[in-house]
Ligand SMILES: Nc1ncnc2c1ncn2[C@@H]1O[C@H](COP(=O)(O)OP(=O)(O)O)[C@@H](O)[C@H]1O
């Protein structure tokens with residue numbers, strides 16, 4: 001099996017007017033095919049930058065990024081990944097259906113095929129009844145679901161998600177997490193998932209990658225041991241194994257098993 | 267974004283906050299706008315007559331300067347006289363057409379020329395905007411000239427355009443004089459379109475352009491799918507300004523190139539007759555106002571057709 005992402009010795013330095021920002025220093029990480037990996041860490045530790053390197057939206061200052069054995073650029077051109085950002089980023093003048101269809105349209109998928117694929121995706125994210133609505137008529141959670149459907153439109157083998165649920169309230173967030181777990185289990189896509197919520201990372205992931213800032217680096221990687229075929233439901237959230245991993249990640253984040261206020265409220 | 271969140275497994279779908287009574291509300295709004303417009307018209311007429319009735323004959327002077335006009339029938343004919351004059355023959359000759367007819371015909375001619383000028387100016391403006399958006403250097407190189415172009419007074423180059431035009435003859439086709447007028451109108455109309463469209467094309471959020479980049483979309487696709495739709499809210503005011511400029515440009519260019527069939531010439535020649543027939547001079551002014559209204563109405567119609575692209579706007 002081929003790895004979805006292979007990051008080796010990557011550093012990223014931004015040159016700004018006020019000087020250099022060392023966003024990432026010597027980061028290496030491999031994401032296996034179909035694996036769900038979360039990146040967690042305080043704000044500014046380079047999570048988004050790391051994901052954007054994989055997406056070929058930034059170029060590394062040093063090191064290499066491979067996606068399915070190709071350069072990140074080739075993978076982007078070949079449409080090997082789907083992406084969802086913190087903001088849904090829907091085009092306000094397009095309906096839900098037309099937003100989901102956007103990547104298909106750009107890649108010349110025929111009208112008939114487009115329509116059936118969009119119907120399928122809308123069904124998958126539970127928005128069939130809202131296909132003709134415009135984004136301003138949807139709640140934040142619904143908009144984010146459209147963005148996820150759009151990211152899945154071309155059946156990517158890799159999903160890149162940058163705090164996709166960051167703007168949602170807790171209840172919606174948990175529901176969306178379960179949905180995402182179901183969808184990725186169905187599609188078998190590998191996922192790189194940026195978050196700053198510990199329970200979210202543990203709940204969804206095969207592995208949680210803990211990062212620290214200035215310069216951004218990986219400080220530990222925690223395997224959750226929650227299999228892909230384990231149902232992501234309330235029972236899991238209540239289980240001792242889940243709590244144990246949450247505690248482990250928290251300890252790794254703070255260097256000691258105490259709650260620090262540093263990560264709260266971000 | 268106030269609704270409760272959807273549970274896709276729930277049999278009752280969430281109702282999105284769609285304004286159900288939207289249709290009735292727009293009709294009420296339209297009716298109110300029409301009534302207000304009418305009231306405004308009545309108000310202007312009332313002010314006119316009111317000032318004419320109570321204002322001093324010599325007007326109001328501050329020092330040497332007259333800040334309000336004389337109230338004589340010569341300077342300010344009664345509203346009803348102006349209206350009545352419209353239905354009388356243009357000249358005292360027996361078979362003369364009614365004044366309104368002559369003004370209407372001339373206005374239609376001017377409207378046609380202004381439309382050509384607006385279309386040409388809009389096309390040129392859009393092309394320049396696309397070019398400037400695509401090529402940074404073009405923006406640096408072109409934008410100052412575009413701004414500078416508008417500082418050349420119309421009176422200065424209108425005769426130049428006419429004399430160039432009169433020298434053009436291609437395979438028996440002669441440059442018609444109305445085309446000079448249209449060219450000058452387009453010269454005024456392209457400016458707001460170029461500037462507004464450029465701003466609009468540059469307006470998309472980074473998240474949208476980056477999304478298209480992740481799709482490895484071509485610049486043309488990005489233009490079609492994101493930049494042009496995002497530019498619509500900027501484009502509509504620009505088109506409205508362009509339409510107003512085209513109308514003004516047409517009337518002024520008609521005068522300064524000596525074009526005979528438009529409302530511009532009527533403005534000048536009737537103003538010359540104002541001492542003997544003061545109400546007549548106002549007829550082409552109404553014609554010109556009508557032109558402006560038609561132009562604004564047309565752009566408003568365009569705006570209504572493109573309302574899906576204006577969802578971000580507070581309408
Ligand atoms: N385009 C950029 N130019 C300059 N600095 C940047 C840029 N993008 C990110 N950074 C900096 O890099 C660091 C990491 O940012 P980011 O990856 O967004 O962190 P995170 O997503 O973990 O909050 C921050 O200090 C941020 O200010």
Ligand SMILES: [Mg+2]
Pocket residue numbers: 047048049162
């Ligand atoms: Mg971030």
